[in-house]
Amino acid sequence: MAVISDATKRFLLAAKHAEIKALNQLASNCKLVTSVKDVIHQLQRERGISNIFLASGGERFEQQRLQQIEDSNQVEQNLRSLLKSLYMSGDESAANMRLLVSISMALQGLDNLSSLREKIGVQDLTSLESTQAYCRLISGLLSVIFEAADVASDPDITRQLVALFNFLQGKEFSGQERAWGAIGFAETHFSVGLCDKLHHLQEAQQHSFDVFSAFAEKHANQQWKTIESSQTQADLERLRAMIDQLSDGSPIDGQLSEVWYDIATSRIDAMQSVEELLTDRLTSLASALVERADAELKNHHKRIKTLEQEPAASGTPLTMLFDPQMPGLKGSEPFGDEIIANAENLSAHRSFYDLLCEQSQHIKKMSVELDEARQAITDQKCIDRAKLLVMQQWGMTEDQAYRRLQKTAMDQNCKLIDVAERVVKATKKVTA
Amino acid sequence: MAVISDATKRFLLAAKHAEIKALNQLASNCKLVTSVKDVIHQLQRERGISNIFLASGGERFEQQRLQQIEDSNQVEQNLRSLLKSLYMSGDESAANMRLLVSISMALQGLDNLSSLREKIGVQDLTSLESTQAYCRLISGLLSVIFEAADVASDPDITRQLVALFNFLQGKEFSGQERAWGAIGFAETHFSVGLCDKLHHLQEAQQHSFDVFSAFAEKHANQQWKTIESSQTQADLERLRAMIDQLSDGSPIDGQLSEVWYDIATSRIDAMQSVEELLTDRLTSLASALVERADAELKNHHKRIKTLEQEPAASGTPLTMLFDPQMPGLKGSEPFGDEIIANAENLSAHRSFYDLLCEQSQHIKKMSVELDEARQAITDQKCIDRAKLLVMQQWGMTEDQAYRRLQKTAMDQNCKLIDVAERVVKATKKVTA
Known part of the structure; x- marks a missing residue:
């Protein structure tokens, strides 16, 4: 009978515990992401209202602004309570390191939101400066969602988070398009430069929504299609063409200006329904995963117990030493038939080893699926890195660098990610 | 003065704590790897001795075998104690999941080592079966080192672990070459098939040692060069040519047979010096990292405390809301000059924000460096995956699949990894 030492069993259980811990952390991160999404939505509204307030010299939206600040404060408080309850146990997973820094950065912005509001209240900022500040805050919050996607350890959740991040990013670009458009209308003319910015934001939206579509499930995609084929979207397209x-x-x-603002706003507001679908699904996915892993752990315990109590069955249980599936001596395959026959003979009683192989297979499978789901994140990081390298090398702004990469991809008839990979690889060679 | 909420500070510290936790885990994994390396070495010796014992019908090496079993038991006990002290705290990092399963698998093999030895003792196994069983056990132990490299969170340690894993893998292939060679001599002739196996193992050794060289530091590389230009190596080459x-x-x-065995053995024994260099360096790297991170954490605490006690300096401290380095409104770069001037004006007193940005930069830099160091691991996984896909698709053995990939690479004059990437991508498209 194959011996199973206590240590062997304990390590198998420890692996299962580690998996459950990761899933619980993941469930917390999903709750966080849902709350962050709410804050982003309210801050996007506050940004728009503050803009009109500043542009009108304080004449318009004074009351709406105060009401909106209350709404924003409410979701901010929710986020802060959630952060306290979810993360401050002192038991932080090492994998969460980058997520924690991004949270700290976003909180530093929120800490200073009230002084930003004071400045806006006394009109001590231009509407552009105010917009810029809100954009940075929202960008910091979006980073939290990106990092949450980056540290997620389950392929389904990763896919869902990639869809959510890209949808929110697309929505944010829509909000920025609305802001620049409003500036053009307020100035009663659109320069070539401004039209260029608007085009760029439209392209960026398209790219984000494309990635969202590729990763989102049927339901969310359908909801998004409804918005895209709505009257509001058609109205927006008409205004875009006019500009x-x-x-x-x-x-x-x-x-x-008001027509533009209303249409853009009603489109952005409609996007909320997609966000909700995505975060609801995220929540149900996360709790199902935790439940399943808990059940599996119980099952593991039970099977090990049964195994200990059962009298040794006839036949020798299989060990990894004689398992033909285990890699061993290279080039010994021609002798495999014989060994497989042997193994089948041995396999009458192999439960613990079965359990071990199952867990090993399960983890390997998850790991491969996770790598696939993470492709979009890896690509995003690679594009960001290439952008940074081009900025440093050619003294360009982020926008210019992005366009340079995009133009190269278009000229060479290949994907943006292929160009980005080449840029990163070429730089590695030079510095190596 | 910029407000810093308690939560913001706590998250920054939590990120640092998470980093230290990861580094401590890493230091544990380095100790584990060192101990696993010792077990592998003794089992490789035991495999060789058992082989001669079986091949000689129990005539030879009876005493040596018993002595070797004692030596193997000693390092196994060391490993088991270490595992108990390092990993059974119930506080397993989720990132370690795959490492824990690989440990459990290797332990299952060790659990059954004594019954393998019994069978060998009564000559109830052929020397090939015995070799195969030891190879599986060693392969299981090598997996532990591979997984430790895979979960490592520091670029320098990752590089060192990649070097070590590949060196040990190369040494194991050398051991397998010794075993097949011994079989040929024992049979008093070498078939085409056997020569083919030997060639394949020589190529595999070369590949592993090449990766080792690319990742190892100067010292270890020099030591390896000494072995490669030694008389023993020259003798081995002569025997290879003769075969x-x-x-x-x-x-x-x-x-x-004995000449072959002695020369191959003295070469393999010499490799131990390189292993020692690699694991010594690993140990010192790991403790230096933990020390540095501890010092940084203390410094973080101190700077935050100073910041709290200092009277607010003149000038408004910078927040992420007005930091021109933070991404914000897309297309607002032309207005950047003005904002930068503003920011400089604001930056008289920005210590906490500095600290936050430093930590964020530090983590991003580590993450990019880690991705680079992990390239060899990612490549290895991709090649393994492609191999598996080819095996499934064409009903091939692992060896045949590997050779098919290698031949394709040679025919198309490109790298093995490029072929493997294409195979994996093509399969993804079909199943998508």
Whole structure:
């Protein structure tokens, strides 16, 4: 009978415990992400309202702004309570390191939100400066979601988080398009540079929503298609086309500003329904995973116990020493038939080894699936890195660097990620 | 003055704690790896001795075998005590999941080592079966080192572990070459098939040692070069060439078996010095890292405390809301100059924010360096995966699949990893 030492059993159980711990952490991160999404939504509204307040010299939206600040404060408080209850146990997983720093950075922004609001209240900032500050805060919050996706250890959840991050990123670009558009209307003309910015934001939206579509499930995709084929979307397209025709600097009625703002806003508000679908699904996925892992752990315990109590069955249980599936002596395959026959003979009673192999297979399978699901994140990091390298090498802004990469991809008829990979690899060679 | 909430500070510290936890875990894993390396070495010796014992019908090496079993037991006990003290705290990092399963698998093999020895003692196994069983056990132990490299969170340690894993893998292939060679001499002739196996093992050794060289530091590389240019190596090459000329089936004196065995053994024994260099360096790297991180944490605490006690300096401290380095509104770069001027004005007193940015930069830098150091591991996984896919698709053995990939790479004049990536990508498309 194959011997199973206590240590062997304990390590198998420890692996299962580690898996459950990872899943619990993941469930916490999903709750966090849902709360962060709410804060982003309210701050996007606050950014728009503050903009109109500043642009109108404090004439308009004074009350709406105060109401909105209350709404924003509410979701911020929710986020802060959640952070306290989820993460401050002192038992932080090492894998969460980057997530924790991104949370700290986002909190530093939120800490200073009230002084930003004071400045806006006394109109001590231009609407552009105010927009810029809100954008940075939202970008910091989006980083939290990106990092949560990056540390996720389950392929389904990773896919869902990639979809969510990209959807929120796309929504944020929509909000920025609305802001720049509002500036153009307020100035009663659109310069070539401004039209260029708007185009760039439209492309960036498209890219984010494409990644979202590729990773989201049927339900969320359908909801998104409904928005894309809505009257609001058609109205927005018409306004976009109109702005395009004004790039020669022709004047436009400043009153259109409100029409633009309302249409863009109703489109952005509609996006909330997709966000909700994504985070609801995330929550149910996470709790199902934790439940399943708990059940599996109980089952592990039970099977080990049964195994200990059962009288040794006839036949020798298989050990990894004689398992033909285990890699061993290279080039010994021709003798395999014989060994397999042997192994089958041995396998009458192999429960513990079965359990061990199952767990090993399960973890390997998860790991391969996770790598696949993480491809979008890896690609994103590679593009960011290439952008940074181009910025450093050519003294470009982020936007210019991104466009340079995009143009190269278009000229060479290949994907952006392929160009980015080449840039990163080429730099590695030079510095190596 | 910029407000810093308690939560912001606590998350920054939590990130540092998570980093230290990861480094402590890493230091444990380095100790484990060192101990596993010792077990592998003794089992390789035991495999060789058992082989001669079985091949000689129990005539030879009876005493040596008993002595070797004692030596093997000693290092096994060391490993078991270490495992108990390092990993059974119930506080397993989720990142260690795969490492824990690989440990459990290796232990299952060790648990059954005594019954393997009994069978060998009564000559109830052929020397090939015995070799195969030891190879599986060693392969299981090598997996532990591979997984330790895979979960390592520091680029320098990762590089060192990649070097060590590949060196040990190369040494194991050398051991397998010794075993097949011994079989040929014992049979007094070398078939084409056997010569083929030997070639394959020589290639595999070369590949492993090449990866080792690329990742190892100067010292270890120099030591390895000394071995490669030694008389023993030259003797081995001569014997290899001689075997090559025998592939037509010409008979050979069985007495040469001992010469072959002694030369191969003295080469393998010499490799131990390189192993020692690698694991010593690993140990010192790991303790230096833990020390540094502890010092940084103390420094973090001190700086935060100073910041709390200092009276607010003149000037407004910078927050992420007004930091031009933070990504914000896309397309706002042309206005950047103004904002940068503003930021400089604000930056008179920005210590906490500095600390936050430093930590964020530090973690990002580590993460990029880690990705680079992990390339060899990622490549190895990709090649393994491609091999598995080819095995499944064409009903091939592992060896055949590997050779198919290698031949394709040679025919297309590209690297093995490029072929493997194509195979994995192509399969993804089919199943998507």
